[in-house]
Amino acid sequence: MNKIFLLLTLYFLALLNTQSHSQKITTSNTGTVKITFINTVKGQPLALNTGSYTNPFGEAYTVSKFKYYISHVSMAGAKGDVNEVENYYLVDESKPETLHFSLTINAGNYNRLNFLLGVDSLHNVSGAQSGALDPLNDMFWTWNNGYIMAKLEGRSPQSKLVNNKLEFHIGGFMGENNVLKNITLHFPPGKFLNIQPGKTSEIMIEADIDTWWQQPNDIKIAEHAVCSSPGQLAKKIADNYSKMFSIKDVVN
Amino acid sequence: MKCLQIIKDILSKGSKPLSKRSSCKGTSVALGVRSRIIILLSLCITLCALLIGASNNSPVKFADGNLPDYIEFKIPAGWPKPPTNIFAKNKLSEQGFQLGKKLFYDPRLSKDGSISCANCHQQFAAFATYEHDFSHGHNDQHTSRNAPALFNLAWMTKYHWDGGINHIEVQPLSPITSPTEMAETLENVLIKLKSDTAYPKLFKAAFGTEEINSQRMLKALAQFTGSIVSSNSKYDKVLRGEASFTYAEENGYKFFKANCAGCHIEPLFTDNSFRNNGLEINTFLKDYGRMNITGNPKDSLKFKVPSLRNVALSFPYMHDGRYYSLGAAIEHYRKGIVTTQSTLDPLLANTFNITNAQKYELIYFLNTLTDTSITRNPRFAK
Structure with missing residues (x-):
């Protein structure tokens, strides 16, 4: 009898919890964090089309497109408190307005940022989407459905493709072809992000294309100038680019 | 509704054990009056909570106050529920x-x-x-x-x-x-x-x-x-008792159930799976089917099992349309299956013994799957 009562109480608490969980953060105890992405090659700001770069294997290349999905952004503090926002962002070097976005976060001290590099598997199978996930953004495979999580296009004299094309469309969300990457970026030692009500703090993140070619997998343009479907090559490139992010600065 | 049954169980006299319903939790508890009231109360609250949740999901009224005329998607009687509700986030109107x-x-x-x-x-x-x-x-x-x-x-x-x-x-x-x-x-x-x-x-x-x-x-x-649902062929009418098969159709149906229904499962006449049905590969197209999507060699030469509904109208057959008649398609299963392909479907490993009579009876049956309620319905026409 008592057991039943206890179970029911727990059940109602759980029910109440799911009801309140769906409510948006509306308390005044929140601040804003602006997250900015700075795309670079070896630390130098990326210049689409005009910049000439060399990868670790001495292969020259230019970049004409550089885009990637950021989702499920959360901030975490020393106490383990996490604020997750499910929103989806497509960072596109050719559109300056996509290089930064702002989140509403509960006030507090945070020492790291987490996000998913890519689009979670559920949203790869959920039909027609809008906003950052609109197929108009040219990041959705129409013949083998799924999102391109990251895209790097350009040219290289080492490419054996037509017009020396370089074309990395990295995707795959199922089973062993999954290229989704959970990224955690710790702020520099001793640095905290102190979110205060009504204030805007900033995080600057650098994304370095130079990481795409090496560690743990050697990707030589002469051998692989194109990747346009899920599989082993896509996974290798994703393993490399999962290390492209670093915290450049944190401003309270 | 299951919950109604549970309420009935609880209210029923004689402290009836809930064993039937609570067996999933592995417990069987004889309930007193107080606990019955508590449970009933909890069910009411749950129902209210669910209703509140449901109203949150209901469509937002348009700015001008109008709403489209929503339509209920009807599942034909006796049919399985669709594996997912394709209209869950796209309310049919x-x-x-x-x-x-x-x-x-x-x-x-x-x-x-x-x-x-x-x-x-x-x-x-x-x-x-x-x-x-x-x-x-x-x-x-x-x-x-x-x-x-x-x-x-x-x-x-x-x-x-x-x-x-x-x-x-x-x-x-x-x-x-x-x-x-x-x-x-x-x-x-x-x-x-x-x-x-x-x-x-x-x-x-x-x-x-x-x-x-x-x-x-x-x-x-x-x-x-x-919204295009085909569930009104002669076959359907026979099952509903509104028509009857001819002798040949009836024999064809029996043959179908014994030999074809492993993949072409009623009432959809497909199991929507991917299988290799032993077709010689087209050397021009070099189409490996499902493997192109999954990258898995085990999926080589597998294609979706098509529904046989309206099959008399949807010729030519197979993924590359190589067979122009039902007779030719049946001939494939009679003597055309390539048995050397490693991914050949196990159900096709043994050749079918099909007599000429059976072949034509099967064709008679397949013709009963034609559904003019979609092919001649003005609702689906331009």
């Missing part, structure tokens, strides 16, 4: 359906304005391409697979012969942008729709505002194609 129909028949979705969805999905052919192995796309190019018939799509979770499409809403992106089909960009399609005088009003009627975007266009198309 008359206005959405009509917009989807207009889009389906609109050739402006193609690059040169000459090809609509209906070019390759003809109503009189159960929305397949009549008498064509490969359909004609942009600039008279051929597609590389036979256009599938369109009906009972609500029971599928994967589309295309290789299952590369994982949701009905995103399917149109493939033919619209394919260079050999409609050869258009999504961006251009939206520009054309926005510059049209009729479309903004139709989008408003279906979705509340005149905004035209890819999501709305795709959802409207899914409302039209997802």
Whole structure:
């Protein structure tokens, strides 16, 4: 009898919890964090089309497109408190307005940022989407459905493709072809992000294309100038680019 | 409703154990009056909570106070529930359906304005391409697979012969942008729709505002194609007791149940799985089917099991339309199966012994699967 009562109480608490969980953060105890992405090659700001770069294997290349999905952004503090926002962002070097976005976060001290590099598997199978996930953004495979999580296009004299094309469309969300990457970026030692009500703090993140070619997998343009479907090559490139992010600065 | 049954169980006299319903928890408790009241109370609160939750999901009233005329998607009696509800996040309405129909028949979705969805999905052919192995796309190019018939799509979770499409809403992106089909960009399609005088009003009627975007266009198309349900053939009428088979049809049905129903499961006449049915590979196309999508060698030469409903109209048969008659398709199973392919479906490992009489009786039966309630229905016509 008592057991039943206890179970029911727990059940109602759980029910109440799911009801309140769906409510948006509306308390005044929140601040804003602006997250900015700075795309670079070896630390130098990326210049689409005009910049000439060399990868670790001495292969020259230019970049004409550089885009990637950021989702499920959360901030975490020393106490383990996490604020997750499910929103989806497509960072596109050719559109300056996509290089930064702002989140509403509960006030507090945070020492790291987490996000998913890519689009979670559920949203790869959920039909027609809008906003950052609109197929108009040219990041959705129409013949083998799924999102391109990251895209790097350009040219290289080492490419054996037509017009020396370089074309990395990295995707795959199922089973062993999954290229989704959970990224955690710790702020520099001793640095905290102190979110205060009504204030805007900033995080600057650098994304370095130079990481795409090496560690743990050697990707030589002469051998692989194109990747346009899920599989082993896509996974290798994703393993490399999962290390492209670093915290450049944190401003309270 | 299960919950009603539970309430009845609880209220029933004699402290009846809840063992039947609570067996999932592995407990069987004899309940006193107090606990029965508590449980009943809790059920009421749960019901209220669920109702509140449901009202949150109900469609937002349009800004002008109007609402579209919502339609209930009806599952034919005795049919399985669709594995997913394709209209869960795309509430079916008359206005959405009509917009989807207009889009389906609109050739402006193609690059040169000459090809609509209906070019390759003809109503009189159960929305397949009549008498064509490969359909004609942009600039008279051929597609590389036979256009599938369109009906009972609500029971599928994967589309295309290789299952590369994982949701009905995103399917149109493939033919619209394919260079050999409609050869258009999504961006251009939206520009054309926005510059049209009729479309903004139709989008408003279906979705509340005149905004035209890819999501709305795709959802409207899914409302039209997802609504095409074939469940009214002679076969269906026989099962409902409204008609009867001829002697030959009856024999054909028996043969079908004994030999074909392993893959073509009633009432959908497909299990929507991917299988290798032992076709000699087409050396020009070199089409490995499902493996192209999964990258898994075990999926080599596997294609989606097509429904046999309306099969008399959807010829030619197979993913490459190699057989132009039902007789030719049956001959494949009689003596054409290539048994050396490692991924050949186990159900086809042994050759079928089919007499000529059985073959023709089977054809008689398959002809009873033709459903004029979709092929001649003005509701689905242009």
